[in-house]
Amino acid sequence: DQQVKQNSPSLSVQEGRISILNCDYTNSMFDYFLWYKKYPAEGPTFLISISSIKDKNEDGRFTVFLNKSAKHLSLHIVPSQPGDSAVYFCAASAVRGGTSYGKLTFGQGTILTVHP
C-alpha cells in the first residue's frame, strides 16, 4: 500500500525555468510533509517542509504547496539551476496522531535533470 506516491519518475527542465514536482498521499492522518533532495552516493538532505495548517511555504527558490482536499503537494523550484539536478523525495508524517514518533513515509522519488 503506497501511501505517498510520486507518479513522475523523472522530469527534465531547462536552466532558468520552473521545475514542478508533484506528490499525492492517501492517508488523511498525515499532517506534516517534507521534501528531501538526494545526490548520488549521498544520503537524502532535508529541503523544505509544510504543516497541514498551511497551504504554502517558501524558502528562497523553493516553494511547497499543499492542497489538503486533493491530498496533493507540489514543490516548485524557480529558477531551476543545473545544481538542482538530483532525486527529490516527498515524505509525510502523522505528527498530531501521537504515534508516529517521527516515522516518515516516503514516495518513490522523482529524478530532476536541469539542462544548461
Added chain:
Amino acid sequence: DSGVTQTPKHLITATGQRVTLRCSPRSGDLSVYWYQQSLDQGLQFLIQYYNGEERAKGNILERFSAQQFPDLHSELNLSSLELGDSALYFCASSVEGAMDGYTFGSGTRLTVV
C-alpha cells in the same frame, strides 16, 4: 559530512550470511531510524530507536533486528540473507520527531550474491 556516520559504505556477501550495519547518530540526537531503499523504490521505514528503546517498527523482516546502545550508536543486523535484501540501507537521526526532518547518513550499499 551530515554528522551521521554509517559503516561500512559497501558490503558484498553471500546468500545465507549475516551482516551488521553500524550507525553513529549526529551529536545530541537521541532518535535513530533505519530505512531500506531497494532498486526503484522509495525509502521504506524499518525501525526507530529512541534513547536506547525501540519506539516504532515498520515493515522489518523477522530476519532483521536492530538495537541502540548506551552511547546511542545503533546496529542493524541482517541474517539469512537473500538476494532480495540487496539494497541501500540508510540511518537517520533526529533530536525528536520529524518536525525539522531527519539528518541522514550516506548509507550502506549491501549486495547479496
